[in-house]
Amino acid sequence: MHKPIIEIENLIVDFPGVRAVDGISIKVGEGEIFGLVGPDGAGKTTTIRVLSTILKPALGSVKIWGNDIVLNPRSVRGKIGYMSQKFNLYGDLTVEENLRFFADIYGLSDDERAKRTKELLHFARLENFTDRRAEFLSGGMKQKLALACTLIYEPKILFLDEPTTGVDPVSRREFWAILSELRSRGVTLFVSTPYMDEAERCSTVAFMDGGKIRICDSPRSIKASFSGEIVELTAKPQHEARRIIGGLSYVRDVEVYGERLQLTVARAAEAVERLKQDLSGKVELASVAIKNPTMESAFIELIKEGTGVQGMII
Amino acid sequence: MKIIRPIMRKEFIHILRDPRTLGIILFLPLFQLLMFGYALSLDINHIRTAIYDNDKTASSRRLAENFSSSGYFDVVARPNRNDFTQRLDSGKVKVAIVIPKGFEKKIDSDDKATVQVLVDGSDPNFARVGVAYSSMIISRFSTKVTTESLYRRGIVIRQGIPPIDAQVRVWYNPDLRSVNYIVPGLMALIMMTVTTINISVALVREKERGTLENLIISPVRSGQLIIGKIIPYVIIAFFEAALITGVGTLWFNVPMQGSLLLLFGCLVIYVTGTLGMGLLISAVTDSQQVASFGAFMATFLPAFLLSGFVFPISSMPWVLRLISYLVPARYFLVVIRGIFLKGVGAGVLWPDIVALIIFATLMVTLASLRLRRSLA
Structure with missing residues (x-):
């Protein structure tokens, strides 16, 4: 890891009746894309709102560039960017007026503003919509405009809260291409997402659940931590196949993904042979294959085990 | 100033593009x-009256x-019939004058004549x-009758009757x-309600839509935000006041x-105070409905009832x-009536102008302190 520019220590945030964030500690290195993954209600949004100085925590310390932002939020304001999950620009202002407002309150000069606006409109592919009111943009365009408004003052750290939720797949890919480019320019990105494919694009991923961080590592190490191997098969009738497999001693877990059944086993090659035997004559086995473990399988294992892999818990 | 200007510009756009706000402001x-x-x-005139001339x-006809x-x-x-009970009961007349039979005879014979006046209370x-x-x-009428009767008897009273005339x-x-x-x-009342109600949603709307978060993490300070939001409304208030003055004097x-x-000048001080109050309401509430209802309650009723607009404060x-001292319309009413009707200047009106300045300073300060708590 590069030298950490965000250091969270034992962060606790309480809402009436709920502990939304329950003592998390994270270090984020400069130039990373840090992914915060987890189900709804895990505490991702709350964590990001604390990091962006919008919310004050109950306990714990958060340092950005070594400044304690809980005690002194102004020390980082103007240098960090925040993009909320909910569209929060002015709907009655046009694309250009929104950009201009952000440029002005961050004190950009007229020349800087003109240059950056042109660049960002191109960057976000919004050149043809400059006079459209933000409320009439599509979901994907709204998110790109929100990102553009955040980028106009060139923050060095960007906090993005589920930036692609509710956005179509094409726009999602486009959006991540933009994030990758930002990273190559040296911007540190802290992204929360419910999507596993997006988590795979991050340099470090923290899996959050119930206000706690269950695991925090690179996607590769997380996948490597998965103790089993994966076998995927399709069989007819599926429910019958599932019933039989559920009773087999060498299958640790079985999940249904549409037509496919995903099995967690200790040794895949051996399991394939035994499955062919055990299922023959009872169901029609259409296909069977060995798969690489994904982040999703690793996380599902973690959730099911409750406490996670030893040594990985933070 | 570099930060206040874009906030003002944005606020103007909000106002001009929202037909509801614009309607409230103009109409x-x-x-x-x-x-x-x-x-x-x-002014009370044209009181519906029935005259029962029984004489x-x-x-009686002269009366x-x-x-x-x-x-x-x-x-x-x-x-011709004495049906005044019915007419007063039904509200067809508010006053019934009943002249009894023998009215003229009594006057002529120096007797005391009576006229009954029945009034719907x-x-x-x-x-x-x-x-x-x-x-x-x-x-x-009786003065005239007395003078005439004395004149007929050859007595002329030069000074007239009654002898003392109130000039x-x-x-x-x-x-x-x-x-x-x-x-x-009305100008005091309208300026207060319109400004407060309109601006009361201006901040809470940013909370509802999440746009305040962008301002929180920006370098904008609460005082700058407050001033940037107030100035456009002061300018609008200026035009409204001109409109009211125009209609009032010409129509x-x-x-x-x-x-x-x-x-x-006094108007600017006055609306700065009422706008500050509107923002304070906006800062402590969480929904536009609550904010505008609160603003209405905090302005319309006190300004109507406790300012001396219709009901004199001295008879309360x-x-x-005591409460009326907290109603800024009270001071502005003195100022505006003084200027409009008496033509007096700051030399006479200064105590009320000072009260308005204190109110404005207090409201703007409280609003920005309250806002700072949510920004920090």
């Missing part, structure tokens, strides 16, 4: 002005004539005026037109005796008199 004041200007007339003589020509009473009936305001006018008409001169509003009193007061013929410059119980 509500005009509507209120015309409605109150006509409906809230305190049918020259004297009846004095009533009908006064301008205060509309004689709508001269029934269910509307005390009407009744009071009816009683006053009818007593005045009857007393003038009453009404200053500032010589015709006692209540519209002269109402219209400047309602309210005289403008004093300095327009002083009037508008002491608790309400």
Whole structure:
């Protein structure tokens, strides 16, 4: 890891009746894309709102560039960017007026503003919509405009809260291409997402659940931590196949993904042979294959085990 | 200033692109002005009256004539039957004048003649005026009758009867037109409600839509945000005040005796205070509905009831008199009526101007302190 520019220590945030964030500690290195993954209600949004100085925590310390932002939020304001999950620009202002407002309150000069606006409109592919009111943009365009408004003052750290939720797949890919480019320019990105494919694009991923961080590592190490191997098969009738497999001693877990059944086993090659035997004559086995473990399988294992892999818990 | 200007510009765009706000700003004041200007007339005339002339003589007809020509009473009936109970019960007439049989005979024989005046007291305001006018008409009539009777006997009283004549001169509003009193007061009332209600949603809307978060993490300070939001509304208030002054002087013929410059100067102080109050309400509430309802309650009722707009503060119980000190319209009313009707200047009005300055400073400070708590 590069030298950490965000250091969270034992962060606790309480809402009436709920502990939304329950003592998390994270270090984020400069130039990373840090992914915060987890189900709804895990505490991702709350964590990001604390990091962006919008919310004050109950306990714990958060340092950005070594400044304690809980005690002194102004020390980082103007240098960090925040993009909320909910569209929060002015709907009655046009694309250009929104950009201009952000440029002005961050004190950009007229020349800087003109240059950056042109660049960002191109960057976000919004050149043809400059006079459209933000409320009439599509979901994907709204998110790109929100990102553009955040980028106009060139923050060095960007906090993005589920930036692609509710956005179509094409726009999602486009959006991540933009994030990758930002990273190559040296911007540190802290992204929360419910999507596993997006988590795979991050340099470090923290899996959050119930206000706690269950695991925090690179996607590769997380996948490597998965103790089993994966076998995927399709069989007819599926429910019958599932019933039989559920009773087999060498299958640790079985999940249904549409037509496919995903099995967690200790040794895949051996399991394939035994499955062919055990299922023959009872169901029609259409296909069977060995798969690489994904982040999703690793996380599902973690959730099911409750406490996670030893040594990985933070 | 570099940060206040974009906030102002943005706020202007919000106002101009929102038909609802624009409607409230443009039409509500005009509507209120015309409605109150006509409906809230305190001048009472054209009182519906029935005259029961049971005497049918020259004297009784002269008295009846004095009533009908006064301008205060509309004689709508001269029934032959004495059915005044029915007519007063049904509200067809507010006043019944009953001249008894033998009225003229009693006058001529130096006896005391009586005239019965029945007044519908269910509307005390009407009744009071009816009683006053009818007593005045009857007393003038009897003075005339006495003078004539003495003259016929050869006695001439040069000084006239009664011997003392009150020389009453009404200053500032010589015709006692209540519209002269109402219209400047309306300006105080309208400016307060319109400004406060409009700005009260301006901040809470940013909370509801999440746009305040962007401002929280920006370098914008709470004071800058408050000032940037207030100035556009002050400018709008300026135009509204000009509109009200124009309609008031040209349409309602309210005289403008004093300095327009002083009037508008005081107006800026006044609306800065009411706008600060609106933002304070906005800062402590979480939804637009609650904010605008709160703003309405905090402005309209106190400004209407406790400012001296219609009901004199001096005749209120002491608790309400104390509360009225907190109503900024109270001070502005003194200022605006002083300037409009009396033509007096800052030399006379300074205590109320100082009160307005204190109110404005207090409100803007409280609003930005309260906002700073959510920004920090």
